[in-house]
Amino acid sequence: MSAFPIPTATVMNELPTQFFATLVQQVNREIAAGHDVINLGQGNPDTPTPQHIVEELQTAATEPQFHKYSPFTGHAFLKEAIARRYLEDYGVVLDPETEVAILFGGKTGLVQLPQILLNPGDVCLVPDPGYPDYWSGVALARAKMSFMPLLESNSFLPDYQAISEQERELAKLMFLNYPNNPTSATAPLSFYEDTVAFARKHQIVIASDFAYGAIGFDGNRPVSFLQAPGAKEVGIEFYTLSKTYNMAGWRVGFALGNAEIISKINLLQDHIYVSLFGGIQAAAAKALTAPQDCVAELVGRYESRRDAFFGALEQIGWKADRPQGSFFSWLPVPEKYSSSEFAELLLKEAKVAVAPGVGFGAHGEGYVRIGLLSSEERLIEAAQRIGRLGLFG
Numbered sequence: 138m139s140a141f142p143i144p145t146a147t148v149m150n151e152l153p154t155q156f157f158a159t160l161v162q163q164v165n166r167e168i169a170a171g172h173d174v175i176n177l178g179q180g181n182p183d184t185p186t187p188q189h190i191v192e193e194l195q196t197a198a199t200e201p202q203f204h205k206y207s208p209f210t211g212h213a214f215l216k217e218a219i220a221r222r223y224l225e226d227y228g229v230v231l232d233p234e235t236e237v238a239i240l241f242g243g244k245t246g247l248v249q250l251p252q253i254l255l256n257p258g259d260v261c262l263v264p265d266p267g268y269p270d271y272w273s274g275v276a277l278a279r280a281k282m283s284f285m286p287l288l289e290s291n292s293f294l295p296d297y298q299a300i301s302e303q304e305r306e307l308a309k310l311m312f313l314n315y316p317n318n319p320t321s322a323t324a325p326l327s328f329y330e331d332t333v334a335f336a337r338k339h340q341i342v343i344a345s346d347f348a349y350g351a352i353g354f355d356g357n358r359p360v361s362f363l364q365a366p367g368a369k370e371v372g373i374e375f376y377t378l379s380k381t382y383n384m385a386g387w388r389v390g391f392a393l394g395n396a397e398i399i400s401k402i403n404l405l406q407d408h409i410y411v412s413l414f415g416g417i418q419a420a421a422a423k424a425l426t427a428p429q430d431c432v433a434e435l436v437g438r439y440e441s442r443r444d445a446f447f448g449a450l451e452q453i454g455w456k457a458d459r460p461q462g463s464f465f466s467w468l469p470v471p472e473k474y475s476s477s478e479f480a481e482l483l484l485k486e487a488k489v490a491v492a493p494g495v496g497f498g499a500h501g502e503g504y505v506r507i508g509l510l511s512s513e514e515r516l517i518e519a520a521q522r523i524g525r526l527g528l529f530g
């Protein structure tokens with residue numbers, strides 16, 4: 138017990154509630170009670186980092202040069218590696234020194250950016266449903282959010298014409314995320330071209346969260362925002378190794394694009410961090426520059442899981458479009474349930490954990506998010522357990 142009242146900054150009381158902490162607690166209670174829970178509510182890759190990346194870290198960890206502080210903005214070899222990967226995969230030219238910032242995971246950059254660009258009271262346009270950590274950065278900046286509904290009728294893309302004139306003029310920053318978490322929607326190049334025009338007209342910085350950029354199905358590679366002409370003039374893109382190479386625990390990400398914004402990110406990080414351990418940077422560079430067979434295998438695994446799972450869903454009568462990207466599925470709940478009620482029912486009665494859509498925003502109501510992060514056998518079993526509840530016609 139403290140000897141005196143510990144002061145707390147006001148902003149700490151304004152942070153959004155961590156909705157999914159409750160879900161984790163519920164799942165853990167079921168497991169502790171001895172139940173076999175199939176947990177499809179998480180977003181954590183379920184297979185290990187490829188061995189050649191692990192071996193590179195093991196070797197690099199013995200290098201004395203990496204036992205010292207890393208350069209504050211990171212090693213040049215890693216920034217050159219990400220620039221090379223973007224050129225090969227997307228045809229995007231990046232200056233490694235001025236247009237690439239190394240991050241402690243993509244989430245760090247997403248939370249930092251509003252603090253860098255927004256003053257208290259400024260407006261940030263945020264997708265709804267969307268990744269909840271966008272909200273965290275806006276809250277820490279003491280800024281305001283204006284939500285852009287992502288509706289199935291518009292392919293889960295924001296409708297810029299539906300944004301009021303007042304919001305357009307007040308907005309300073311916009312978050313986008315395709316392939317999308319949670320809806321799994323993908324965005325065409327034409328959408329990003331419209332986005333660049335909208336951003337330029339209204340002087341809004343675009344932040345494209347490209348965390349699932351490597352994961353596209355049916356032979357289609359997801360489109361990068363930076364492929365749109367003029368994209369670097371109005372914004373940046375965030376990329377992470379977490380999903381592409383199953384390196385979630387390694388915490389390696391990048392901000393890419395507009396040189397002025399990149400310099401501001403580096404400035405803030407100079408005051409907070411010394412850059413990533415050099416051995417991890419060496420392993421990350423290895424991931425980016427080695428043959429990309431492991432990425433193709435990973436995408437193929439997720440596509441095979443998707444097909445197996447949706448085949449099982451069709452058998453129980455649960456109808457939904459197959460995802461075109463990411464490792465998530467976005468499924469409608471039966472009409473008589475809210476998303477939270479339905480998720481609770483599946484956990485209690487079928488011992489299957491899913492994420493209720495309302496946790497991603499008001500327009501996520503009516504859906505649940507399911508991760509393709511278990512074996513085909515377990516995904517099929519999950520569908521069969523749900524089917525035995527007789528909820529679908």
